[in-house]
Each structure stands twice: as structure tokens, then as C-alpha cells.
Amino acid sequence: MNVPLLLLIAVPFIGGLLVIFPGRFLKVLRWIFSLLTVLGTALLLVLNFTSASNKGFRLWHILGSAESPQFFTSPITLVIAAAFVFLCLIIILYSFGFFRKSEEADTEYYSLMLFMLGSAMGLLFTNDLVFIYIFWEIAAVASWRLIGFGRTQEKISIAARTLLINFFGSAFMLVGFALLASEFGSLNLGDMVGKPMPVLAGIFILCGVFAKSAVIPLYIWVPSAYAVSPTPVVALLAGMVENFGLIAFMKIFVETFALSGAWHLSLLWIALASSIVTGGVALVVKDYRRILGYSTVSQLAFVLAGFAISPALGMIGAILFMIAHGLGKATLLMGYGIVEREMGGRDIRHKGRLVANFPILFTGVIIATLSVIGLPPLLGFFAKLDVIFGILSSGRILIGAGFILASILTLLYMLRLFSSVFLMGKKPEPQMSQSVFLSILVLVISLSLFGASFAIKPLLVYIGAGG
Amino acid sequence: MRYLFQPMTLLILIPLVGALLAFLIRPARRYIAIAAALGTGYFALRIFLDGLSGTGTSPIHLPEVFGIANRLQADGLSGVILLLVSGFALLIFLYSFRFRGGPRDDWKFFTFALLTYGAANGALLASSVLLLYFFWGILLFTVYGLLFYGRGDVETAARKMFVLNGVADFLLLFGLLVFIIYTKQQGVEPGQLAYFPGMRRFALSDPLAITAFVCIAAAALTKAGAFPMHTWIPKAAESAPAETMAFIPASLDKLLGIYLFVRLCYSIFEIRSNLTVQLIFLTIGAVTVLAAVFMALVQKDAMRLLSYHAVSQVGYMILGIASGTVLGIAGGLFHMINNAIYKSALFLGAGAVKRQTGESDLEKLGGLARAMPVTFFSFLIAALAISGVPPLNGFVSKWLIYQSFVELGRTQPFFLIFLIAGAFGSVLTLASFLKLTHSLFLGRRPKALEGVHEVGFTKWFPPLLMALTCIAFGLFAFRLPLRYLISPALSASVIVPLGHFSPLAFAAIMLIIVSLGFLIYVVGGTYRPRPRKVFLGAEELTEEEMHFSGPHFYSSIKNIKIFFEFYRFAEGGSFDVFHYIQGLSNALGRTLKRLVDDSLNAFARFIRYFLDLVGKGFSLLHTGGLPFYLGWILLGILILILLLIRGGGGA
Incomplete structure (x- = not known):
């Protein structure tokens, strides 16, 4: 049994349960406790990186051959996990500074955030359909509670809508899993490698993927969920939880089954439609959170496209894109969240010339903006380059051109958002609190996008792309 | 480490480090800029002279990406343009040099101008299209920053530049990726900007080749400021100081854009083939x-x-x-x-x-x-x-x-x-x-x-x-x-x-x-004007009234019928691609929102109402009254009996 891996998945859950107790005595303790839990998870992740024997293990036998491990690590999943843990660490730190009154973020909040992290770790390292489903639903329930945080009528109704759409997707996905199990006599993906994908099961599973990772037409929960939930929760949704669908997609569709050309082509067209539709809508909405929500949908479609090409051409690009987008979008949400916290209001037309008020924040946000647009020398550039190059290399010039159009839309709405909050406007706003601690967190995470691009070569070598 | 102190690396690094120093040590920013330009200029001159004497400077190999070799390498063309860039940078830094006083925010100029300078050198030294794009993309941001130094509406000019050049950059990205694929098909080393010894020029006959050529050329010409992608330049002229205008639109942008265009037309493709x-x-x-x-x-x-x-x-x-x-x-x-x-x-x-x-x-x-x-x-x-x-x-x-x-x-x-x-x-x-x-x-x-x-x-x-x-x-x-x-x-x-x-x-x-x-x-003695008094309607005209000011020399052109329309359009911004890009994308966004987003949301609401309705319908059946439930039970039994009879009859 691979103990570090088991602990890596178990520790966030145990932490999430135990955080209930210290918070009863002293409010600050629950924050410290959850921070320690994330740090512990990070440490365990490092152990997993360095441990020589990264062989998998089985937790309990359900269905399928006894050889295939249920949990195991691979360079790709470890790198994604590292990005997630880093993001979680920043978000927990951010939560502490962000909520003015400690009552705003009560014990349930920290507990659920840790559950989300745990389910991410579980989902990343498992290869068993049952466990995929379990972790998937833990995250769904946790995000349902967290989106409705504050519990006004509107928030509850939007949280319910989110849960309904996600549950609709995951119910179909479960049917798909059942079909796979009946077809192959196994619930372990390791037993199905290289087989052709049964069409019906594939479509059912895609429903879940599309609902979770916000692909057209099931993306509609995203913008409204972004509009109501607390900033750190939105950052975690954009940076981590919405990627769950794509991670499952990668495990099932890319790494396991052999897809026919029709699958590739239709997935690419769906991704393109998703990207352009939401990219266009992001240009005309006025609430910054909705802009970023539509933007997330638009960007996740790039990841889907990367996975949909073929494992050899697009997979590495898609993974880079997932990491770059997760970090960049979380930065933007946290960054603009600080502005909202200090000034109130979400309509970008009512902001102006904030560059002098938030110099540190400005630097962080501009780096993340450029990365999301996909400009060198940031990580987002390499990701976008890799994905579009993969699409073109597979001979689909038209779809590649479509994604170039989607990138141009990204540039337009990102610049519009950025300019109208920080640069436009007649006169500078009066001096206000700069939220230095929070701004530095935003800067740190955006600098990681800058730093990662210098380590791009070793990173690619590590995940096995070679370069 | 081995590569750090090579002329070509220094050509990129000195300006970048200079920019960092100029930003951090603001009192010395002007001296730092001049020193960086002098140092970089020295290496540019060395590379140029090496190229002239035919020895050439040895290329620097960078990591390969997607199987495309990346080198820093100079040939005759890039040698000349590197030298010119350095020359202009030096003269323009000299022009904006002051021993004391002057605007306090000119650190923006020196920082971003040095960054631009370094990135431009990188783009000129790039051997592959990917490396070229890497530096070219950095330029987008550095020039954007540079345009914020000035008076008046700097933001609009900078945004205009960013949008126009950003769109062109994505065209360039598309073009060069297609170019890489095309060169792979042709069986030559993929994605290289050809260097003259043993170069091979492609005819513009394949659709891939034409796509690559047109996209890359469009981006190059946008950089150079050609019609109709030029509109940010007059806008920037209103707010940016002379040194920015002289550095970016007048010299650097032209040098880079035309450099790429020459490479494209002269050493990669044969433009006369189509x-x-x-x-x-x-x-x-x-x-x-x-x-x-x-x-x-x-x-x-x-x-x-x-x-x-x-x-x-x-x-x-x-x-x-x-x-x-x-x-x-x-x-x-x-x-x-x-x-x-x-x-x-x-x-x-x-x-x-x-x-x-x-x-x-x-x-x-x-x-x-x-x-x-x-x-x-x-x-x-x-x-x-x-x-x-x-x-x-x-x-x-x-x-x-x-x-x-x-x-x-x-x-x-x-x-x-x-x-x-x-x-x-x-x-x-x-x-x-x-x-x-x-x-x-x-x-x-x-x-x-x-x-x-x-x-x-x-x-x-x-x-x-x-x-x-x-x-x-x-x-x-x-x-x-x-x-x-x-x-x-x-x-x-x-x-x-x-x-x-x-x-x-x-x-x-x-x-x-x-x-x-x-x-x-x-000799003719015409150099001494003879003053005469001028009258108009018995009123003596003052010199002020008779003065004909230069700005109106050609105002009469405006009133010629066809030109009048042209100017009316031009002044109304009808030739401004920037407005078209914004207008089109907004129209696209609004249409997509109405057609897709709103209808999906409406559909979701409809499902919600439908579910509510079904729930309400079922709740109507639960009145709580015993006779009602008994009625249901009887109905159920009746149906069961009927089914059983039919089933029995069948058997």
C-alpha cells in the first residue's frame, strides 16, 4: 500500500471533519487548522513527488480484475495536483484576510473548502469509476452549500439550480458508468484501455462532464453561480472544481478509450461553439463576475478541444491550459474581488482609474490578464500555443481559425474589463484601503504564471512531453 | 551560463536588465538608459561588422519546442536592422535626456522603451517563427505600457494600439502555425525563417502557403502601420510625447514590420508566383x-x-x-x-x-x-x-x-x-x-x-x-x-x-x-519688398487680417465634392478598423447572448416551472380527505382487475 498517496487523499477529508472542533473554542483556530491541513497536504504531495515507489493500491475490490490499481500517481496528475494545492493554499490565506467579520466564514465554510480539496486529490489519483463518482458528488454537494453561502432567497435558488444541473449531469454519468460496467465487466478504467468507446455510454458520461466543466449547453449555471457566491469560493470553483469534468474526461476518453474520428470532430465543434458563444457574451455583460464566468466557460472549451484532438497532439497543451487558466482566472477573480470588497458594486462601468489606488493589485491583475489572453512570456501563452498548434496539426485548419477568433474575443473582453476597472475614467478615485495582504497574495499567484513559463521545459520533460 | 555573455544574448539582456534598473533606481534612470543603449549598440555593431566581413557570429541554441529548433542567429538583414534599432534607441534616449528636472514620470518612458528595445532585438535575432512570436508578443505589452507616458487621453490611444496589434498578433500566431505545418509537409526544417545560404523559396500555390503568407504579412504590415490598421498612430500622436512617436511608430515598428515582410517576400516565399x-x-x-x-x-x-x-x-x-x-x-x-x-x-x-x-x-x-x-x-x-x-x-x-x-x-x-x-x-x-x-x-x-x-x-x-x-x-x-x-x-x-x-x-x-x-x-534687387497699403471697401486692412496662415493651405481640397465625402467619412471614424472590430464583436456578442444564452436560460427556467407544475399537480392529489384516497384505491383495483381479466382472456 502506498501510504503517502492514501494520506494525501485522506488528510484533507480528516482535516475537514476535525476543523469543527477547534472552531468551537477560538474562531481563529479553525483558520489555522485548515491552513495547517493544506500545508500538510502540500507536504504529502512533495513526498509523493519524491517517493521512489509510486505503485498504486486497491482500497476494496468491487468489480473487475484484481491487477489494476484503484489509486496511483502519474507525473501528469501530480503536476495538476500541485497546481490545485498551491491554489488552495492561496485561497485559504485569502479567505482569512477577505472576510471582515469572522462570522462570515464559519466552520462549515472551511470544512467544505477542505472537502473540495480532498475530492480533487481523490479524483486526480483514482482510476475507478465508483471513486470518480463519489469524489465528484462530494464536490457537487460542497459547492452547492458554498455557492449558497449567505443564504438569501436568491442565493439559495441559484445554488439549487447549480446542484440540479450538476446532478442531472452526474445522474446520466452514473448510467454511463453502469453501461461501461455491464459491457466490460469492470469498474476499473485500467481494464478498458484501448477498447472502442460504446457510443451510448460515452454520450451519457459526456452529460456529466459538460455539466461540471460548463460546456455548452449545460454551462448556464456558471455565470449566475459566480454572481452570488463569495469571492474565494468562486476562485476555487474556477481554478479547481470546474476542472473536475475535464479531468474525468481525460481519464476516461483520452487515457482509456480509443475514440473514432467522429468523436474527435464533434467534440471539437462543440468546444468551438462553447468557446465562441460565451466569449461573445462576455463582451456585452457588465457585471465583472459574469464576464469572468462566461470567460471561464470560453477558456475551458480550449482545454476540452485540447483533450479532444488526440492524446499525442493535444493532451499536454490541454493540461498546461487547465493549469494556466485555473491559476490565471482565480487570480483575476480574487483581484477584482478585492476591488469589489473595497468599493462595492460589480458594474464595470462605474469603476475607473483605480491603478493609483491599488498598485500591487494592478500588477498582479495585469499579469494574469495577459496570461489568460495568451501572451508571451506567460504560461497561458505556451498553453494556448500548444492547443491551437495541436488542432492545426491534426489537419483541422478551420477549427483552428475558430479558436483564433475565440482568442481574439478573449483579448477584447479581458482588455475591456481591465481598462474599465483600472484605467478609464475621468478622475482618480479617492484614496482607500489597499488591502495589501490580499493584493500580495494575488501578485504571488500571478507571478507563478510568470515563473512557470521559465520552467516550462523541465515541466514538459517531467510530464513526458519532451518538448 | 555559457550563453549568458555572448553578444546576441547580451543584445537582449542588457536592455531588459537596464529596464529593471531604471524602474528600481529611478534617480539614475536616464543615465541607465543611455548606458544600456551604448552597451547594446556596441554589440549590435560587432554583430553587424561580423556579418559584413563574412565571418558571422556563432548562433546560440535555445531549447527546442514542438520539435522546432530555436536559435538566436543573425544574418545580413537582421544585422543591419539591429544596428539601426540601436542607433535610434541611442539618439532618442539622448533626446529625452535631461541632467535634472523634467517630468518625474518619465521612468515609464525609459523602462518601457528599454523593454521594447530588448524584445525587438530578440525578435530580430529569432531564427524560428515561434521564437519571433515570443518576442513579438512581448512587444505588444511593452508598447502598451510605453503609450501611457504622455498627457491627455493616453488610455484610449494605448487601448487602440493593443486591440489592433493584438488582433494582428493572433493572426500572426495562426499564420506561423500554418507555416510550421506547411514546412513540415514540404520536408524542410520546420518553422525556420530562412537564412540565405541554401535557402529555398516556396511558391504561393498551396492554400496552406497562401494562408500562412497572408496572415503573417497582415501582421507584419499592421506592425509597420499600414492602412487600414494604422488608426492608433494619429490617436497616439495627440497624447504621446515626440520621443515615443519617434521611437515606436516612426522607427522601431517600421523596422520590425518591414523586416518580417522582407523575410516573407524575399527569403521564404516567392511573392511573384501569385x-x-x-x-x-x-x-x-x-x-x-x-x-x-x-x-x-x-x-x-x-x-x-x-x-x-x-x-x-x-x-x-x-x-x-x-x-x-x-x-x-x-x-x-x-x-x-x-x-x-x-x-x-x-x-x-x-x-x-x-x-x-x-x-x-x-x-x-x-x-x-x-x-x-x-x-x-x-x-x-x-x-x-x-x-x-x-x-x-x-x-x-x-x-x-x-x-x-x-x-x-x-x-x-x-x-x-x-x-x-x-x-x-x-x-x-x-x-x-x-x-x-x-x-x-x-x-x-x-x-x-x-x-x-x-x-x-x-x-x-x-x-x-x-x-x-x-x-x-x-x-x-x-x-x-x-x-x-x-x-x-x-x-x-x-x-x-x-x-x-x-x-x-x-x-x-x-x-x-x-x-x-x-x-x-x-542682383535684380527683388529682395527688398516694397510695402503698399491694401484697401478693402475703403477700409485699410491690418497686417493681422491679411495674414494667411499655413494650416489652411489646402482647406479648399476638403470642399471638392468627392474629397468632401472622403474627409467626412474619415473624420467620422468610418475608416477606423478599431471601431469596426469593436462594433462587430459587440454585435456578435449581443446576437449570441440573445440567440443562445438567453434562450438556454429561458429553457432552464421552463424546466424549473415544469417541475414546479408537476409537483403542484401531485400535491393537488393529496387533499388529505379519506374519501378521495379511497376513490384512488378503488380506481387502482379496478384497473388491476381489468388488466388481469384481459391477461387471463389472452391466455
Whole structure:
């Protein structure tokens, strides 16, 4: 049994349960406790990186051959996990500074955030359909509670809508899993490698993927969920939880089954439609959170496209894109969240010339903006380059051109958002609190996008792309 | 580590480190910038001389990406342009140098200008298209930052630049990725910008090749500021200071954009293999020349007027290079160098006037020749050079371009149209510079400008040096620039113009004619004007009323029917691609929101209501009354019995 891996998945859950107790005595303790839990998870992740024997293990036998491990690590999943843990660490730190009154973020909040992290770790390292489903639903329930945080009528109704759409997707996905199990006599993906994908099961599973990772037409929960939930929760949704669908997609569709050309082509067209539709809508909405929500949908479609090409051409690009987008979008949400916290209001037309008020924040946000647009020398550039190059290399010039159009839309709405909050406007706003601690967190995470691009070569070598 | 102290790496690193230092150690920012430009210039010169002597500098190998080899490597063309970039950077930093005082926020200028400088060097040294794009993309951000240094509405100008160039950058990305795929198909080393020894030029026949060519060329020409992607330049002229205008739109952007265009037309693809594509680009060139010069004619602001010329001159370069002949490409390249020289001189000269008077509105300026003699001299020479007056450099390069069309016109006469367009543009350029020079330096000096005097050394020296270069490059065109700059850049042995043209002889003849004229002027005694009183309706006119100010020289053109419409459109922003991009994308966004997003949301709401309705329907059945439930039970039993009877009957 691979103990570090088991602990890596178990520790966030145990932490999430135990955080209930210290918070009863002293409010600050629950924050410290959850921070320690994330740090512990990070440490365990490092152990997993360095441990020589990264062989998998089985937790309990359900269905399928006894050889295939249920949990195991691979360079790709470890790198994604590292990005997630880093993001979680920043978000927990951010939560502490962000909520003015400690009552705003009560014990349930920290507990659920840790559950989300745990389910991410579980989902990343498992290869068993049952466990995929379990972790998937833990995250769904946790995000349902967290989106409705504050519990006004509107928030509850939007949280319910989110849960309904996600549950609709995951119910179909479960049917798909059942079909796979009946077809192959196994619930372990390791037993199905290289087989052709049964069409019906594939479509059912895609429903879940599309609902979770916000692909057209099931993306509609995203913008409204972004509009109501607390900033750190939105950052975690954009940076981590919405990627769950794509991670499952990668495990099932890319790494396991052999897809026919029709699958590739239709997935690419769906991704393109998703990207352009939401990219266009992001240009005309006025609430910054909705802009970023539509933007997330638009960007996740790039990841889907990367996975949909073929494992050899697009997979590495898609993974880079997932990491770059997760970090960049979380930065933007946290960054603009600080502005909202200090000034109130979400309509970008009512902001102006904030560059002098938030110099540190400005630097962080501009780096993340450029990365999301996909400009060198940031990580987002390499990701976008890799994905579009993969699409073109597979001979689909038209779809590649479509994604170039989607990138141009990204540039337009990102610049519009950025300019109208920080640069436009007649006169500078009066001096206000700069939220230095929070701004530095935003800067740190955006600098990681800058730093990662210098380590791009070793990173690619590590995940096995070679370069 | 091994690669850190190589000339080519330093060419990129020195400006970048300089930018960091200029940002961190703000009191010393101006010295740091000059030092960085000097240091970088030294290495640029070494690379250039190595290229000239044929030894070449050894390339630096960078990590491979997607199987595409990346090197920092220089050949004749990039050597020349690197040298020019460094030269301009040094002169412009010198121009913006002050020992003390000055604007406190000029750290923005030095930081971003140094970053731009380093990234531009990187783009010029890149051996593969990916590496080129890497640096090219960095330029987008650094120029954006640079445009925030200035007065007035800096944000709009910067945003306009970002959108136009950003769109072009994504086109470039698409084009170069297609190019990589195309070169892979062709079985050559993929994605390399060809270097001349053993180069292979592709014909523009494959759709992939045409796509790659058109996209990359569009991006290159956008960088150079060609019509219709130029509109940020006049906007920036309103807010940005002269040094920014001289550095970016006047010199650096032209050098980079035309560099890429030459690479594309001369060393990668054979533009003459596809007449349609060639004609499209030639038309873009001709339209750029004419549209921009027409706009320049009626401008009332010195900086805006110059900025339209910065656009108009690109047209000549496009014409020359897209002609596809060695002569034309040499002419286009030479014109690019010349334009960078005199256009920078003009911007810096106008900037000096603006600095001394606080004005760039032509209505409020005039008569400064005596107050600012050195600036006037440099400005005049540069103005004559841009108008293509022989024997200055602008004439020689235009001459080469015209000749290439004469050569092409021998077999296909319709090419002569572009010659005519170019010549016509040249006339209009001269006309607009008559107006500008007159309005700035000649005529009557307004009362408000009595105390104006010449600028300091750092401000008059760079334009003067540029003006002298204009003369030297004109007089010794074939001996100096064409031999040492253009021929090595194109690896063409000698550039031989058609017919006989000797700049020196021409200059001698001109000198004799001008001296004769002057002699007649002095001897004939016409130099002393005889004042006469002028009356209008028995009212004596004051000198003020009779004064004809330069800015209105060509106002009458505006009132000609067709031109009137043209200007009305142009001033309303109808030619502004920026507005089209914004309008189109907004319309797309609104349509998609209505069609897709709103209907999906409506559908989700409908499902919600439907579920609610079903729930309500079921709740209606649960009244709580016993008779009601009994009724249901009876109904159920009845149905069961019926089913059983039918089932039994069947069996």
C-alpha cells in the first residue's frame, strides 16, 4: 500500500471533519487548522513527488480484475495536483484576510473548502469509476452549500439550480458508468484501455462532464453561480472544481478509450461553439463576475478541444491550459474581488482609474490578464500555443481559425474589463484601503504564471512531453 | 551560463536588465538608459561588422519546442536592422535626456522603451517563427505600457494600439502555425525563417502557403502601420510625447514590420508566383500612400500631420517589397531606413518646437526659423527628404522603387498604375510639408512666441545628425548605404539601377541652379519688398487680417465634392478598423447572448416551472380527505382487475 498517496487523499477529508472542533473554542483556530491541513497536504504531495515507489493500491475490490490499481500517481496528475494545492493554499490565506467579520466564514465554510480539496486529490489519483463518482458528488454537494453561502432567497435558488444541473449531469454519468460496467465487466478504467468507446455510454458520461466543466449547453449555471457566491469560493470553483469534468474526461476518453474520428470532430465543434458563444457574451455583460464566468466557460472549451484532438497532439497543451487558466482566472477573480470588497458594486462601468489606488493589485491583475489572453512570456501563452498548434496539426485548419477568433474575443473582453476597472475614467478615485495582504497574495499567484513559463521545459520533460 | 555573455544574448539582456534598473533606481534612470543603449549598440555593431566581413557570429541554441529548433542567429538583414534599432534607441534616449528636472514620470518612458528595445532585438535575432512570436508578443505589452507616458487621453490611444496589434498578433500566431505545418509537409526544417545560404523559396500555390503568407504579412504590415490598421498612430500622436512617436511608430515598428515582410517576400516565399496576392498587397501599399497623405494634407496639428506621414511612407515600402524584384526590395528596404531617419528627425524637431512653445497647433505657431535655426535646418532637410526631393535619400529609395515598376511594366503595363500612385503621393507629400514647414518656421511669428529660443544640445543634436545622414545617404547612396547596408542585407552582390543616375552630378547641377537663382534674386534687387497699403471697401486692412496662415493651405481640397465625402467619412471614424472590430464583436456578442444564452436560460427556467407544475399537480392529489384516497384505491383495483381479466382472456 502506498501510504503517502492514501494520506494525501485522506488528510484533507480528516482535516475537514476535525476543523469543527477547534472552531468551537477560538474562531481563529479553525483558520489555522485548515491552513495547517493544506500545508500538510502540500507536504504529502512533495513526498509523493519524491517517493521512489509510486505503485498504486486497491482500497476494496468491487468489480473487475484484481491487477489494476484503484489509486496511483502519474507525473501528469501530480503536476495538476500541485497546481490545485498551491491554489488552495492561496485561497485559504485569502479567505482569512477577505472576510471582515469572522462570522462570515464559519466552520462549515472551511470544512467544505477542505472537502473540495480532498475530492480533487481523490479524483486526480483514482482510476475507478465508483471513486470518480463519489469524489465528484462530494464536490457537487460542497459547492452547492458554498455557492449558497449567505443564504438569501436568491442565493439559495441559484445554488439549487447549480446542484440540479450538476446532478442531472452526474445522474446520466452514473448510467454511463453502469453501461461501461455491464459491457466490460469492470469498474476499473485500467481494464478498458484501448477498447472502442460504446457510443451510448460515452454520450451519457459526456452529460456529466459538460455539466461540471460548463460546456455548452449545460454551462448556464456558471455565470449566475459566480454572481452570488463569495469571492474565494468562486476562485476555487474556477481554478479547481470546474476542472473536475475535464479531468474525468481525460481519464476516461483520452487515457482509456480509443475514440473514432467522429468523436474527435464533434467534440471539437462543440468546444468551438462553447468557446465562441460565451466569449461573445462576455463582451456585452457588465457585471465583472459574469464576464469572468462566461470567460471561464470560453477558456475551458480550449482545454476540452485540447483533450479532444488526440492524446499525442493535444493532451499536454490541454493540461498546461487547465493549469494556466485555473491559476490565471482565480487570480483575476480574487483581484477584482478585492476591488469589489473595497468599493462595492460589480458594474464595470462605474469603476475607473483605480491603478493609483491599488498598485500591487494592478500588477498582479495585469499579469494574469495577459496570461489568460495568451501572451508571451506567460504560461497561458505556451498553453494556448500548444492547443491551437495541436488542432492545426491534426489537419483541422478551420477549427483552428475558430479558436483564433475565440482568442481574439478573449483579448477584447479581458482588455475591456481591465481598462474599465483600472484605467478609464475621468478622475482618480479617492484614496482607500489597499488591502495589501490580499493584493500580495494575488501578485504571488500571478507571478507563478510568470515563473512557470521559465520552467516550462523541465515541466514538459517531467510530464513526458519532451518538448 | 555559457550563453549568458555572448553578444546576441547580451543584445537582449542588457536592455531588459537596464529596464529593471531604471524602474528600481529611478534617480539614475536616464543615465541607465543611455548606458544600456551604448552597451547594446556596441554589440549590435560587432554583430553587424561580423556579418559584413563574412565571418558571422556563432548562433546560440535555445531549447527546442514542438520539435522546432530555436536559435538566436543573425544574418545580413537582421544585422543591419539591429544596428539601426540601436542607433535610434541611442539618439532618442539622448533626446529625452535631461541632467535634472523634467517630468518625474518619465521612468515609464525609459523602462518601457528599454523593454521594447530588448524584445525587438530578440525578435530580430529569432531564427524560428515561434521564437519571433515570443518576442513579438512581448512587444505588444511593452508598447502598451510605453503609450501611457504622455498627457491627455493616453488610455484610449494605448487601448487602440493593443486591440489592433493584438488582433494582428493572433493572426500572426495562426499564420506561423500554418507555416510550421506547411514546412513540415514540404520536408524542410520546420518553422525556420530562412537564412540565405541554401535557402529555398516556396511558391504561393498551396492554400496552406497562401494562408500562412497572408496572415503573417497582415501582421507584419499592421506592425509597420499600414492602412487600414494604422488608426492608433494619429490617436497616439495627440497624447504621446515626440520621443515615443519617434521611437515606436516612426522607427522601431517600421523596422520590425518591414523586416518580417522582407523575410516573407524575399527569403521564404516567392511573392511573384501569385499575381492575385501580389496585386492585393500592392493595392494595400498604394492605398496606404494616398489615403494617409490625403489625411495629412488637412491636419491642423503638427504631431498628427506627421503621424499620417508615418503611415503614408509605409505604402512605398510595401510597394517596393511587394513588387518582388531585387531592385524593388532593395528600394523598399532602403526606403524603410531612410524613413526611419527622417521621420524620427521630423518628430523630434516638431517635439522640440512643442517643448519650447508648448504648442503643436499649427494655427498658433509660425516664424520660428530665426529663433530655432538648427532645428529649422534639420526639419527642412528631413522635410525635403521625405518629399523625395533629389539628391536627398528619400529620392533615391523612391527612385529604386519606381524603377522596379518600370521593369515590371515592360511586360505587364498595369504595374505602372502603382508607379503613378506613388509619384502622385510624393507630390502630395511635398505639398503637405510645404504647409507644415511654413506653418512652423516661416511666416509671421505670433506675439505669444516672442521669447522662444533654441533647444539645448541633447534636443537639437539627434535631429541634426539624422538630417546630415539624410544628405549623406542621398549624395553617396550607392557608395555607402546601398553597398554596406542593403546589399549585405539582401545578399545581393550589387544593386544596379536602370539608366544613369549620379546623385553627386545631380546635386552639382541643383547647386548651380539654386546659386543662379539666388544671384538673380540679389542682383535684380527683388529682395527688398516694397510695402503698399491694401484697401478693402475703403477700409485699410491690418497686417493681422491679411495674414494667411499655413494650416489652411489646402482647406479648399476638403470642399471638392468627392474629397468632401472622403474627409467626412474619415473624420467620422468610418475608416477606423478599431471601431469596426469593436462594433462587430459587440454585435456578435449581443446576437449570441440573445440567440443562445438567453434562450438556454429561458429553457432552464421552463424546466424549473415544469417541475414546479408537476409537483403542484401531485400535491393537488393529496387533499388529505379519506374519501378521495379511497376513490384512488378503488380506481387502482379496478384497473388491476381489468388488466388481469384481459391477461387471463389472452391466455
